[in-house]
Amino acid sequence: MISSAPPPPHQPPAASLGCPDCGDGLPPTGPARCPACRLPLSGPVAARLWQVEKGLDAVEKRRVTLLRLREELLAELRALRDLPDAPSPAPAWPQPVPRTGATGEVSGRSAQTALLVLGGVLVSIAALVFTVVSWGRMGVAGRAAVLFCLTAAALAAPLVLRWRRLFATAETFAGIGVALLLLDGFSLEYLGLGTSNVAGYWAGVTAVVSVGSTVYGWGLRIGVPVFAGYLLARLPLLLAVHAAGFGSLTGSAAAMAATVALDYAIGRLALGRLARPDRPLPKGVVNLYGAFGLAWALLAGAFALKVSLDSGLGLSPVEGDDRVGASLGAWLPLGLLALVALAVSRPDGFLGLGLTGRRIAAQAAGAAAVAAGGGTLAALLPGGWGAVGFAVPAVLLAVAGAARLRRRPLDGRVIPVGLLTVAGAVLLVTSAASLAQLFPGVVEPAAHWQAAWEGTRAVQGSQSTPAAALTALWLLVAAGVAVRLLGLRGSATAGAEAALSAVASFALALLPVAFGLSPVMAVGFVTALALVGGWFLPVRPALIAGVILSGTLALLWALADRPSTIVVLALAAGLAVALTVRGRPAPAVTAVLAVAALGGEAAAVAVTTGLERPDHLLAVLAVALATAPVAARLAARTDSAVPAAVEFAGYGMAALVLLLSADVPGRLCFELAVTGAAALGVGLRADRRRSAPAVGVALLIAASWLWLALADVHAPEAYSLSLAVAALVFGHLRRGRFAEEGLGSWPVYGPGLAVGLLPSLWALFLDGYWLRPLLLGVAALVVTVLGVRLRLQCPLVLGGGVLVLVAGHELAPTVVQVLGLLPRWVPLAAAGVLLLALGATYEQRLRDARRLHGALRRLG
Incomplete structure (x- = not known):
């Protein structure tokens, strides 16, 4: 809406409106101030106030007009109050009947389609049973005659059905005809007309049927054969590769990737030319084409990725140069997939993907590039350095993507953003793999926690830091520093800072162990690090990551000693509660951590006091159930996310208790019943009346079913x-x-x-x-x-x-x-024919109803 321009800055409000403050009249000259109350009437603020006053005056005039019209219409109706009712005139246009829940929600066309599909499936199953089971009861001529006559009849039926305008039934018979063509190929092979190479024979059969069904459907303008031909086109190249003796994962992936590339090229030429500005392609056709192409690409990528990972990480039985050769073989499918993904991610892609879809395609291209280069590099490196081999191309990809995004908005370049995202994900995965190698030394103070909690004495061990794992961590740090130095802003920088902070906290946490301090002193050091970082440092995502990592290590090391565990959990719960009340850094997250710490504290105290294992779980369940009333009380006082975080943390803890009680069925029944009763209590809250009662009833039913299972009811x-x-x-x-x-x-x-x-x-x-x-x-x-x-x-x-x-x-x-x-195929065929007849009858009735409706409208 285009509004009128405001008056000049020094133009006072109109005199007819009066002073907006005291209501006194203003002279027509437009004074700078109100003579009565000295209100300033010049400047931009006064001009805006003048516009508001004019709008209110117009609204008031409109209100007066509507009230006058309302009184006139009421007067006319009151005059007709005592007169008899006149017949209502017929509406000029048929009024729609309001739909209620009692009416049918499946249209006649949908019911007809369901019947035809079910009938076609049953007839196809009957034909398959006839071919496989009842084949031996007929001679060679009889077998060929029956199948080929059925195929010819099914393929000829759409001509008659389309002439009678039974289009849906024609689609069904065309689909049955394509299925029978495949059975014809099976029969020819069974009769010995095929070659000894089964894969090569079926490669030819699927190719012929695919092309033939596509041409058949295109000529008759029937969609089912065209779609069937597109589906069958997935198989010829894959079967041909197996027939040629290259049926390994690499060959299969290459064949499937080549099929995807050909699909994209043919689709861009064919579908792109069919689409016109005044008549674009139907969205369903494009989506179906893209969905099956994506599925085939995912399969090819999974096969090629497995080859690259097996050869790079030494998971395959081959060694030495064979590993390098196997990794190089994965370059062909991964390269084809990367090229197709890059083509799809371009803005002129004929698939019409949005920004999110194009970014996903760019990420897929980057993942294929990292998998290809990382597999070869990992195969060249010595054993144990596989993570480094995949991290190096990820670092290069991150630097390249960040360089392209320098001084540009993150959503301005689809391909660089996708490459940078994939590089970050790969680096996180390789860092996690490296941390797995460092874990034996990190968790050594708590390696014998079970002995400590069972009453025996824990045994101290040693730690080591593998060079490959440290190298992978430093590569992650290098990538984060590069991204930060390139001046990026937003999620990329935040992620790099979080990774750097986590790595730095991990290095600091290793200091006590590296200097040979006792586990208790190490726990104290790391706990102090977490407390100081959580309370005094500024609120930043990177520092939060470091504090969480320090607290986690403190808890891991405290497990070697019962008093240390109780103290650390108590301090963690107190710190989390204090941070939640203080509102920093993320109250909902700290509330969840407080609930988790209290649950662990309950379990630790229960064990220390000498209770049995089922009672430990009951103590934790008590804490979980206590979160519901606490959350309800908090919800009555505040509208933040803290009450929901407390409540759902309790739900998660209760689910964990039920999962851990699975090996004690009797106690599990009791816990299910208690939890169900608590859920029914939660249902008394006005905001939980729709979901909590259903959950409670489900838990109680599960308890009763478990009792039935214990009673040997199967x-x-x-x-x-x-x-x-x-x-x-x-x-x-x-x-x-x-x-x-x-x-x-x-x-x-x-x-x-x-x-x-x-x-x-x-x-x-x-x-x-x-x-x-x-x-x-x-x-x-x-x-x-x-x-x-x-x-x-x-x-x-x-x-x-x-x-x-x-x-x-x-x-x-x-x-x-x-x-x-x-014979066993007769009932299936009879049921299929019955459903086909019902479907055809449905379509005939719908067509007659449409014709009758058109005739009546022409009469009107």
Whole structure:
């Protein structure tokens, strides 16, 4: 909105408005001050006040006009109060019917699609069973005739169906035809028409079917064959590499990376030319193309990365020059992937990625470059220096990215930001690997903490500092210093400073051990370092990292002595509480640390007083449950994040206690019941009434199920059916009660149907009893039909999915084998044909309804 320009700085408010302070009239000359109250009326502030006064005056005039109009309309309606009601005129345009929660949430088209997809899947399964199982009952001519006739019929059916405008059914039959083409290839191989090289044969078959289905679908303008051809195009090059004898991880990765590169090139040429400014490509097509290309690229990258890591870190059985050769072999797939990722990260990429997607692509390019160079360098270095080999290219990448970003905003260059991010991540990983080599010497004072807590005397050991680990740490420091010297601002500098501070704190913490001081004196030194840093130093992320590291080391070293542990935990809890009250540096974080320290203190005191292990966990659980009322009390006094941090830290501690009690089922039942009752108590809070009761009920149910398991009750229906019936009844009542809110079927019927169907489905694959698959299949079919009939998404999806899985388990063959009546593929084919017929009928009815609607509108 373009506003009018304000008056000149020295122009006073209009005299008609009067003085804004005392209300006295002003002379028309516009004085510099009010004659009555001496209020200044000149300058920019007075000009803005004049604009406000004018706006308020306009609002008041508009209000008076609306009030007058309101009185006139009320007077007209009052005059008609005693007259009889007149029939309401028909609306000029049909009014939409408001949708409530009781209406169907699955449209007729969606139900039709579900039926056609299920039918196509079942028919394909039936054809597969016929090919594999019933193949031997027919001669060679019969086999070929049946399969090729079915294939020809399935591929010819879309011509007739499209002429009758049954497009969805035509898509389904086209998909069945492509599946039958693959079965034809299997039959030809079985008849001996293929070559002895199975991989080469199938490379040719998939290539032919891919090209043929793409051309077929493109010619008939049917999407399913085109999509199937795109999927099958993933396989020819990979199979050809295996056929040529290069089926190792390196060869597979190279083939898959080459497929990705060809995909990008062909997609840029084909899809890029199809898109026009006035008619861009559908977003779904671009997303689907990019999603499967990304999946194949991730697989290729994972294979190549494994080769690079195995050869660089010495994880593969090859040695010497073979390691270097293997690492060099990974350069081809990693290089191809890096080039494709760099092309995708460019702003003119035809995939239309946003800024985040382009940054991720740039990060992938940097990761591929580090993996290639680091693997070769690590293979050249001696054993134990693998982390250094990957850290060196990461440092170079960090320096290059930081140099490109110098004196530029961080979001101005996508590729440098991605490279710098990947370099930082790799350096953190290599530093962590180096710290793992230093840990034996760092944790030596606490290496025998179990002996100390069991009442025996701990044994002192020695420490060492490997050169490779120290070198990797200094590389991290060098990268941080380089980034800082290049003058970057923002998250990169903060991360470098945090890394430098952590490394410096680690070096300081090693001083007592290096000088041979006793563990108690080392604990005192590091504890003093943490306390001084936390209380007196300024609040900066780098210093916070150093304080946290010092405190962690103090706790690790204090574990070798019970009194030291109790004292250190008490000091840590006191410092965390004081910092939380003081509001520095991050109250929510220090509140979580305070809860953790109090839980550890409870466990240490319980052990020292001679209690048994289950009682130790009960002491910690008591601290965890006590955080709920404390958090509620804090929430009533402040609106900061501290109450939520205290509360959720207690939840995490309670979950840890339950996890540690898993080996004592009886005590776990008690703890689950106590925790569930506490959760129900938390549900009394107004802000927890939606989630806490559900969690409490779930914990109590878990306690009851554990008791059932201890009573040797193994049938899943004993656990699921009663709960499923209750959930379905409750969901149905809830749907009727809150129908006006448009409540969907997933939150209403999803829990009950999932609990009722999925455990039985799992048990179906574990035993061979014929009654469970029969009953489960009937139940899934009923649920599916009800979902279609009521147009509810949840029953349709869950019932249909379970029905397909039961069919995959050969429910019909199992029942038929008991009865001894039919071949095992016949029931599957019959069910598929039935669903296809229903889907086609659905589409026919929808088309007739659209035609009738159009005719009625033309009559109107």
